[in-house]
Amino acid sequence: MAETQEATVKFGVLNETSSDESRVALTPDIVTRLRKAGITCLIESGAGIAAHYTDDDYAKAGAQVLSADEVVAKADALGFVDRPSAALVAKIKPGTWVIGMLGSFTDADYIAALEQAGIVGIGIEKLPRQLSSAQSMDEMTSQNSVMGYKAALVAANAYGSFFPMMTTAAGTIRPAKVLILGAGIAGLQAIGTARRLGAVVTAYDVRPASRGEVESLGAKFLDLGLDFSKGQGEGGYARALTPEEQAAQQAAVDEKAAGFDVIITTAKVPGRKPPVLLTKAGVDGLKRGAVIVDCAASELGGNVEGSTVGTTVTDGGVTVIGAPYLASEVSNTASNLLARNVADVLAHFVRDGKLSIDLNEELDDALVVAGRPAAAAPAEA
Template identity: 45%
Template sequence: MTIGVLKEPSEESRVSFLPETVTALTKKGVTVIVEPGAGEKAFHNDEEYVKAGAAIKSRTEIVQSSDILVAIHPFPEAAGLTAKIVIGVYQPLFNVPVMQQWAKQGLVTFSLDMLPRTTRAQSMDVLSSQANIAGYKAVLLAANTYGRYFPMFMTAAGSIAPAKLLILGAGVAGLQAIATARRLGAVVEVFDTRPAVKEEVMSLGAKFIEVEGAADASKAGGYAVEQSNDYQQRQQKRIGESIAKADIVITTAQIPGKKAPILITEEMLQTMRVGSVIIDLAAATGGNTPVTKNDQTVLYKGVHIIGNSNLAASMPSDASKLYGKNLLNFLQLIIDKEGKLNLNFDDDLVKGCCITNNGAVVHERVK
């Protein structure tokens, strides 16, 4: 069994495996081959991979000779492959044509962002491990951009009021953002359509904004669901009241397979004071404001709107470490104790994130 680790595109600093993960795999009898420079942006050079038991091979050789290819993002060489297993985070609900093409080629595709969000899957949950970092970095980015203090200061020269921070979405990123913002001394309000998260929000020292009548998300596997028009109107009114007072807004709201909901309208933006900051973590799927642009900072009437859905990559070493651990835990489901491939599609986690197999798209939601 040979696993090939590909170098990611230039804009991505993470890598699928750090040397420590390579060591764990080689102990199981798995051969690991790594593209030159694959881990450099995550602060690990080729020598470290060799010491861990990997071989450094050219990209062409890796693509041709590996049984399993690991790459976080879709890669162009996949267009010429057949009968390979590819594992990464491929956003198949947005990349349906790519998945259809890979299916025609006979690739077996596992996309870890589609894992069922169950207790058993927590050790493989790449969305959570990366969102945790994103929530942390979102607050630090906001603090660096915001031209005023976060904490309250009382000095001989006068008092400084604490920053008011609003977080839209109390998932993993949102909860980490609360904790980080509170450590920095900000006053935090949080909105989420799921009443069940109120207790977690309040336990971290934030105020929870309630809007009654949200659609039941209990059967959505931990993901957000679309809301009724009536609810959305009441939601926008309540959010608008908080945004008018907020200095910092961090938005995280996304719905799998759909454009991110607009939670902050242009009218709301116009009520924010000059110098305010919005960090939009949903930028890759359209953003939670109508003016968000992915990987860009937009200055809208004095308000900085930073669109960044890949903040985890700004901490490449730790992000790669966590991602690699998630991936290693998943690989243990498809590789037996002798280091041989064992694709058990009776396993709900293996089946749940398999997108293409036997020449077809097999994931129900992607189909």
């Protein structure tokens, strides 16, 4: 057996669990993996409990189980499910690296605060997912996959009838008609899960390439009679529609939605206000007992007009579930995937036994959002 390299980089993870969050950014398997790469892992006591990992599990894998203050004081880099609070940023020593979803698209003040604190910020939301070398680092893809799976289960649980067709002695019950709006990673997982539960599934997305993906899963593609032939944006994400395009889409979706029992919306434009796909008029047009799960609901709004985080029931008897934290409800699997994403981002920046940045390297240039060093001068010919 090859000897483990001498550890030179200390990687710390804190307990981020709350009423909404059960995930952890480090799992015992990843501790073992990082040790072999010469990285020592530090974890706050209790950080993995909500994801079903004990302190003993981490200790056996080779991690140091410490208090939060000790982790912050000793770590060269800290990994997060989300990002450190302003209070925590004030405690982090200058020169520390912070890896997570830092909100660099919309929160310039937060990034400026990291800069002022002397922290190197690695924003996973900036990952150029078209790079093959970045696929294993793509937290958005891994967590959206979990979210889409859970969204279908949440919808089935809230719906007052069966998802599959059932033939009983008392008669035949028709299958639920499910509409998925947004056929990205989360949407495709929601399609596959709803189909496995026996529902008749239809889906829609503005990206032209999505039709083949939807149909390959056995779902129907919703034809709105509109042409958004340039719906594909950079990096594989859907682009934001023009106001005219969005109005036309909303009117068409509102009209078609009335024929469905369950609607799951998953359309996000990373770091920006999500598009409204279903207006209040569309919600009011649904039959009593219909269920909507809005995965894009947040403080920025959601895909459903007026949706908020949590569950509400309209005067017309439609249940609207604003559910941005669904990945956290599958905490063990979601943590396994997320920990791999964060660890691979960390490992990318460990060069010759230390953390370093090369802004001439595309991935480095994209991910470093705070504490950017001056680019190295080109070598003389």
